[in-house]
Amino acid sequence: MNNTLKVSDIFAIGFMTFAFFLGAGNIIFPPQAGLSAGDNLLPAMFGFLSTAVGLPLIGIIAVAVAGGGWKGLTRDLPPQLATLMAVLIFIIIGPAFAAPRTGLVAYEMAVKPFMADGGQTSLTIFSVVFFGLALFFAWSRGRLIDSIGKLLTPALFAVLAILAVAVFLNPQSEIQAAQGDYVNMAFTKGFLEGYNTMDTFAALMFGMLIVDVIRNKGIKDDKATCKYLMMAGVIAAAGLAFVYISLFYLGATSAAVAEGAANGGAILAGYVLALFGPVGQYILSAIVMLACLTTAIGLISACSDYFSSLTRLSYETWAVILAVICGVVANVGLNQLISLSVPVLFALYPVAVALVILTFVRRWLPNPRLAYRVVLLVSLVFSLIDAAKVIGLDMSFLSFLPMFDYGMAWTTPTLLALAVTRFIRADIREPKAQTV
Template sequence: MSKRLSTTDTLSFGFMLFAFFLGAGNIIFPPLAGLQSGENLMPAMMGFLITAVGLPLICLVAIAKIGGGIPSMTKGLPTWVGTAIAATIFVVIGPAFATPRTGLVAYEIGAVPFLQDPSSSTQVIFTIAFFAIATLLALYPGKLMDIVGKALTPTLILLLTALAVSVLVAPSVPAGEATGAWAEDAFTTGFLEGYMTMDALGALIFGTLLVDILRRKGVTDSGDQARYMMIAGVIAAIGLAFVYISLFYVGGASAEIAATADNGGAILSAYVQSMFGGFGAVILAAVVVLACLTTAVGLTTAFAEYFNSKIKLGYRNWVLICAAVCLVVANLTLSELIAISIPVLFVVYPIAMALVIYVFARPAIAARTTTLAAMLIGALVTGVASGLNVAGLAQPLVAQFSILPLFDQHMGWIVPVIAALTFGLVYKRNERALATAEEQA
């Protein structure tokens, strides 16, 4: 019989989920978006919240609804399809982008403000030390990570609360002019910028872990699991929304003190230095470095465990492989890494969204395998075209996709995915009508 969680356990479950989400990307993107959107801050923030808060919540509910992760979502298709999608997401949130980003953010906020002459050499030294510690903790996990994790999240929340209060009580700063895409369509730009947190992709991966936690606590009913996942998701969503809104306004209030900054880490450091002085900068640096370190350890561990389950090289070897790749990638600049990751995310996100849409529509679909395959193919093809478009590659080929609605807004995947889904829904209705006619005959 399925058990019920106490109120305390339910709240703890929600705060744990919030801690899972709270990482480097959650801290660096909102300040830059707030600065660059200027007078268009409000629509930019609304678009950002949809993809950075709403999509992860929807992904978690989808996982709870189907009772498992990507393998359950792709059931009926060849096993390699689910494996390929999961492996790609693990690489993206692992050594390719998200994990190296933790080292870069830690360097930008934890070291650069205190260096007289930051250079590529200081970045190399810092990232070597950072990933060496992360590797040791991933290889020999112990109580240290639990202690740091439990102390870290409340401390970071307190600091972000102080930032939010400072924005409210500080003298009003005139909003700057919106720049680039933020001036043309702030809402859509914010919507796409929310992809960069990678939380929706992360939700598809560790959502399975959350279901397993509920099962170990005796919550075996799928309906109860979905309900608790929803409650936890709402708690996490409220926390993330608070963080994002605060940091958007921090960026908006930094038009004078960080006008030339090209990443959110530099903006946040400049703002804290201006408002709280050297002591505030030290506290911010310590907390962010620890937050990035714990995130790096968690992502490295998840990557190594997954790939060791598929290719038996040994957990230790996969940790070392991940750390080596991270060290190389982390010696790009933060702006360069973000620019490289954008085309890749525009390829991966449509596939993830197609899976989530399919899960919710699945009960009403008859030809499930055909429908899902068509949805994934449509998402993949248009996603690749969008990624090539952003990267400025294969433009004659990409031009052929411009007839798709919303393709210029990098959301051309919506039409083929919905068209394939509509086929699946109509097919079932026709099947029922035919069965009814046969019965009446």
């Protein structure tokens, strides 16, 4: 039995993992955050890196520690609840928000600038082509390493490296004063901005897909699979950190070229134009198209893999269904999609974080079943408070909660629930099925 991968395969799997993560949000959010953070760049950037790099890496490791699958992560929860959680997360990172966003960002930043009049019809045509191409690559899971890890990702990383070097050698502006929440709570604001990448969700789901890829390479031993999954996570995290640091610095030094920019995509476009002139748009288009396409492939693959395990429909059938849905949802529009996704992220992200923490401390819990139920329920209840604030509901009567003003009201109650369950040994048993 083969339990060893070639070095080239290890890096290919790592590059594939990096490409899966590096999608639309990873490109459009850091420049905007860097511009707003200004002279508070470092704390804001470290906050962003905590949730956009640290948590996904920890999530990948959690999948490895739990045995490489969702069942391992949620073995102390009722099966129906665990399945519901997985379905909700897959819907969020798949057809509802993250996957359609890749198509929208690719259209807005890589294609629309070359069009005289980019209307709804052109968006519809592009959506069909983009998600059709993603479906083509996702069709065969066995070729994911070759098509993404050894082909698309090296090209993407090369273009990103050219941009990063140019940004550090030739910044376009002096760093300005911090703005808004970045003045007094730069780290926390950056931490919350990292939610928008959705990568902690993605880590839990991509981890399972990467395990399948590793096993398709002939690795059957659980310890070897765990080791290579962790290696892939480290390689991906290093690549993401490199990209985020360069994009944050790009945003912080973009004041002279970002006047009137409505979002991070516009800031990036203006900066690249200033650095490279007209050819800059081609460089930007290559970055965005490759980043968004590889992530779309990964999301469609991961979702199809999971949904096919729940139903009688095959992986290929689900891939077609999801690609079609993504193309339809992508026509909603980028701003509308982002506005819809933010409250959902505030509601469910803390639950994903709590699940990852529980995975690592499970061995020290006297009653894991009780702890998982209590801690996840508490994190959900208090994260709904933050989500309610995002959609404009008046939750000021709860302002006494620690970190309420920072959008992290869930943190202290969740940690308290974890601490309390550390000392409770009451037995929780699953109800036995009744016989007729």
